[in-house]
Amino acid sequence: xxxxxxxLVAIALSLLLGACASVPGQKSWYDQWGNCAAAxxxxxxxxxxxxxxxxxxxxxxxxxxxxxxxxxxxxxDADGVQNYKDDCRGTVxxxxxxxxxxxxxxxxxxxxDRLDECPGTPQGVKVNDRxxxxxxxxxxxxxxRDKCPNTPSGAKVDQYGCExxxxxxxxxxxxxxxxxxxKGDPVDNYGCTLAAEYNLHGVNxxxxxxxxxxxxxxxxxxxxxILKRHKDLHVEVAGFTDSVGNDAYNMGLSKRRAQxxxxxxxxxxANAANIFVKGYGETDPIASNDTEAGRAANRRVELRH
Numbered sequence: 001x002x003x004x005x006x007x008l009v010a011i012a013l014s015l016l017l018g019a020c021a022s023v024p025g026q027k028s029w030y031d032q033w034g035n036c037a038a039a040x041x042x043x044x045x046x047x048x049x050x051x052x053x054x055x056x057x058x059x060x061x062x063x064x065x066x067x068x069x070x071x072x073x074x075x076x077d078a079d080g081v082q083n084y085k086d087d088c089r090g091t092v093x094x095x096x097x098x099x100x101x102x103x104x105x106x107x108x109x110x111x112x113d114r115l116d117e118c119p120g121t122p123q124g125v126k127v128n129d130r131x132x133x134x135x136x137x138x139x140x141x142x143x144x145r146d147k148c149p150n151t152p153s154g155a156k157v158d159q160y161g162c163e164x165x166x167x168x169x170x171x172x173x174x175x176x177x178x179x180x181x182x183k184g185d186p187v188d189n190y191g192c193t194l195a196a197e198y199n200l201h202g203v204n205x206x207x208x209x210x211x212x213x214x215x216x217x218x219x220x221x222x223x224x225x226i227l228k229r230h231k232d233l234h235v236e237v238a239g240f241t242d243s244v245g246n247d248a249y250n251m252g253l254s255k256r257r258a259q260x261x262x263x264x265x266x267x268x269x270a271n272a273a274n275i276f277v278k279g280y281g282e283t284d285p286i287a288s289n290d291t292e293a294g295r296a297a298n299r300r301v302e303l304r305h
Contacts, residue, residue, distance in 0.1 A: 088100065088101045088102035088103065089101070091103060092114065095112070095114050096113060096114070106119060106120075107119055107120050107121045107123075107131075108123060109121045109125065109127045109131055110127065110131075111127060111129065111130065111131035115129075115130065115131065116130070116131030117130040117131055117132055118130065118131050118132035118133065119131070121133055122144065125142065125143075125144050126143065136149060136150075137149055137150050137151045137153075137161070138153060139151045139155065139157045139161050140157070140161075141157060141159070141160065141161030145159075145160065145161065146160070146161030147160040147161055147162055148160065148161050148162035148163065149161070151163055152174055155172070155173075155174045156173065166179065166180075167179055167180050167181045167183075167191070168183065169181045169185065169187045169191055170187065170229045170230075171187060171189070171190065171191035175189075175190070175191065176190070176191030177190040177191055177192060178190065178191045178192035178193070179191070181193060186226070186230045186233050186305065187226075187229075188226060189222055189225055189226060194226065194230075194305065196304065196305060197238075197302050197303075197304050198223075198226075198302060198303040198304075198305075199300055199301075199302050200219050200220070200223055200261065200300070200301045200302065200303065201219055202215065202216060202218060202219035203216045203219050203220060203261060203300075203301050204216050205257055205260070205299075208253075210253065210256035210257045210259070210260045211260070212260055212261070212264065220261065220264050220265065220268075221268070223265060223270075223303060224265055224268045224269055224270055226303075227265060227269075227270040227271065227274075227275075228269050228270060231271050231274075232271075232274070233274060233305055234274045234276070234305060235274065235275055235276070235303045235304060235305045236276045236277070236278055236303070236304040236305070237258045237259075237261050237262045237265070237275060237276065237277050237278070237301065237302075237303060238258060238278050238279075238280055238301065238302045238303075238304050239253075239254035239255055239256075239257040239258030239259075239261070239277075239278070239279045239280065239301050240254055240280050240281070240282070240283075240284065240285075240298055240299065240300050240301070240302070241253055241254045241257075241281055241282050241298065241299055242282060242285075242289050242294075242295035242296075242298045242299050243282045243285070243289040243295070243298070244289075244295065245282075247281060247282060248281075250281040250282045251279055251280075251281035251282075252279065252281075253279070253281075254279035254280055254281045254282075255277065255278065255279025256279070257279075257301060258277045258278060258279055258301055259277050261301045262275050262277045282298070285298045286298060286300070
């Protein structure tokens with residue numbers, strides 16, 4: 001009868017330990033090791049208790065060792081790596097793992113191969129949760145290769161992430177209002193052939209002075225962009241006045257105003273060697289000096305090339 005009882009408890013012990021070893025650990029294999037060993041000891045003591053105290057201690061110790069052994073040499077997550085060597089318990093079924101039982105990340109981007117939609121990412125490149133390189137402006141060129149970040153949404157780009165400029169005038173397609181400009185033509189900031197006499201609309205001066213007003217900045221900055229884009233373009237900064245006042249005085253005032261404009265352009269990056277200044281006074285009006293509106297139009301500065 002005693003042997004019969006011990007046999008039944010031994011069978012129960014084997015089933016218990018097998019089930020214990022198949023339950024994933026919470027942190028690592030040694031957590032499960034403790035559970036299995038404890039369960040083995042408890043079952044062993046129960047088996048030994050059917051006889052006497054010494055048997056209970058002996059069988060309990062044996063159960064402790066058996067539980068630990070079964071747990072350590074089992075492969076709970078079935079990844080081919082035994083628990084005692086497995087640093088990544090609970091690996092997803094079918095995942096390819098290394099010798100430590102952890103899923104492989106062949107390109108080292110932090111996204112395991114199983115989830116990596118862009119294998120072979122260059123080392124050090126930042127990726128999203130799919131293992132693909134970040135593309136902040138969404139132009140299809142990864143950040144590490146994008147020489148023109150912040151491209152407008154929907155713009156067509158080249159292999160470097162820069163917008164296309166089909167006519168090669170320095171104005172990208174999305175901003176070019178005059179596509180197909182003849183090769184070599186200097187263009188304005190809209191991609192259209194630059195007028196031979198380009199009026200700097202919005203450039204104003206204080207009364208009877210060559211000092212630029214604050215609201216002149218936008219127009220002057222537009223001119224700077226043109227001249228920086230066409231560094232070999234020779235331009236004359238031409239100043240004009242209305243007919244009010246002495247002819248000689250107006251001639252001098254127009255030249256000082258032209259010089260103030262030239263100084264601003266050069267200070268902001270235009271090629272000084274290609275900029276010339278001339279004052280025309282009240283000559284060459286573009287509107288009637290008999291009206292205030294006409295006189296305002298005549299008080300102007302132009303870039304001539």
